[in-house]
Amino acid sequence: MTIVRTPEELENLKEKLVASSDPDRPRVSVCCGTGCRVLGSMDVIEAFRTELGSRGLGNEIGIVGTGCHGFCEKGPVVVLKPSGIFYQRVGVDDVAEIVSESLLNGAVIDRLIYVDPASGARVIYEEDVPFYQKQQRLVLDLNGDIDPTNIEDYIAFGGYYGLSKALHQMRPEKVVEEVTQSGLRGRGGAGFPAGLKWSLCREAKGDTKYIICNADEGDPGAYMDRSIMEGNPHRVLEGMIIGAYAIGAHEGYVYIRNEYPLAVENLRIAITQAEEYGLLGQNILGSGFDLSIHIRPGSGAFVCGEETALMASIEDRIGEPRPRPPYPAVSGLWGKPTNINNVETWANVPIVIDRGREAYSQIGTDQSTGTKIFSLVGNINNTGLVEVPMGATLSEIVYDIGGGIPAEKDCKAVQLGGPSGGCVPKEHFDVPIDYESLQELGAIMGSGGMVVCDEDTCMVELARFFMDFVQQESCGKCVPCRLGTRAMLDVLTGITRGLGQEGDIEYLEELGRQITASSLCGLGQTASNPVLSTIRHFRDEYEVHIRDGRCLAHVCKSLILYSIDAEKCTGCGRCLRKCPAEAISGAKKEPHVIDQDKCVKCGTCLELCKFDAVVVE
Secondary structure, three states, X not given: OOOOOOHHHHHHHHHHHHHHOOOOOOEEEEEOOHHHHHOXXXXXXXXXXXXXXXXXXXXXXXXXXXXXXXXXXHOOOEEEEOOOEEEOOOOHHHHHHHHHHHHOOOOOOXXXXXXXXXXXXXXXXXXXXXXXXXXXOOOOOOOOOOOXXXXXXXXXXXXXXXXXXXXXXXXXXXXXXXXXXXOOEOOOOOOOEHHHHHHHHHHOOOOOOEEEEEEOOOOOOOOHHHHHHHHOHHHHHHHHHHHHHHHOOOEEXXXXXXXXXXXXXXXXXXXXXXXXXXXXXXXXXXXXXXXXEEEEEEOOOHHHHOHHHHHHHHOOOOOOOOOOOOOXXXXXXXXXXXXXXXXHHHHHHHHHHHHOHHHHHOOEOOOOEOEEEEEEEEOOOOOEEEEEEOOOEHHHHHHHHOOOOHHHOOEEEEEEOHHHOEEEEHHHOOOEOOHHHHHHOOOOOOOOEEEEEEOOOOHHHHHHHHHHHHHHHOOOOOHHHHHHHXXXXXXXXXXXXXXXXXXXXXXXXXXXXXXXXXXXXXXXXXXXXXXXXXXXXXXXXXXXXXXXXXOOOOOOHHHOOEEEOOOOOOOOOHHHHHOOOOOEEOOOOOOOEEOOOOOOOOOHHHHHOOOOOEEEO
């Protein structure tokens, strides 16, 4: 361990680390993010250690357990360096062959390389994998290279240089100006300019100020912040230290989901290491600036992602929002000026300071600079984390990076921004993804959850699902959110059960507008977005549900009917034997029938029939 007291000592440490490493030394990079761990990546690492040790190669070939590589669909992911050979879905049984064939002889193992579902091309090298080619990784750039539990890995790649520059070459107000001029906007919701938020907090009166990292990532299907903290926690800490210096805060908190044990563990290690190296705590880098950072696990309440509810939770009060103003920048944690940004925002700060505002602002669009990380999930071939420049299109993400829709089905829409976001239909996939463009379409950037919906998705049921989530997560403090979301959920449930009435659509629209206008916090103010956006873009589906009592996507069970075409049925008995409700009857080699009173509409018969005899209406 080396205590770093000055910028010169930080530079010397980096040079020493770089000099001691051999870029041509063979090494194995294994993704150890949560997703790949579930699929067995820790066993794969242990197998590599055992295999290399048994061959006496432990000192010649390095092994690095890294953060999330992003391509979660293909985990466990292994990349051989410096060649860049990319292996996917690697198991323990593959390790010995990788060592003997690839690491020692340079051969490629065909069964482990990636096959592009769109073109059928077999891709050997990581840089050629279509999933990565159209990405531009700023925040996630080191996730496949460094051990997140080793601070020296981060320093060797220039870590804490932005902090050194801020503390010794820039006054606090200059740091605020740099962030402002870079165009960096908050990555956790509506995209409020980060520099403006910092400026308001810096100018607020008070000797005691706080900074907070909002790591309460609660959107279904979203895991961007988790992966940043798991894979590169030091970049988040560095951003927080720079922000605290700029604002004049000497104490900070990371409010993080308790459901993220690996992120919490890596963050604790990072804080301890930063303190030991003199990069956090007292007299950071000899600048005279002090900062302590604490971890505050959250209890899993979605509403605590709202900043005032989050602060109440840190104060050991019930996690409920309060009216604003006063805003946290003026009166926040324990009534003191407080600045809150989410994980991805803080992780962008060192990049802005180190590279400079001009270089950073060249990425993205004029109004939305930099990159944005999305979690790409749903009906998509390539699920995973995607980092693209602001202004990229949904078409590029879904088809070029995501590899299109499975089973060659058509894409209907993308639900963007989580349960408070909105649906963007396919006809708008060429609109640039930035804050203003999405707002015009009735969606929001949010934290970056991106759920792809194929042609078999019922948009009414999707709206009902998200409204059910929001209604359950409402803290209940204000009437519009507590009762309004319940009323909307009841109407949506009725429509999906065949109980819809004329006027329901107009009623939902009016309810949505009122809830948006009168709710206390951001949860209620955006709760109606999934409903209003699906009505706006898929009104015909609502009308068919209500007017005709049909679900065109065959999702809403109350509105569909399974029957058997007697002319196509061969009487093989396969569906009869497997029907869980025993609703199918018929003699062998004779047409079968479905008892509608017994049918639970599970779809088993449809999946099993080889003769297309099962009809869904």
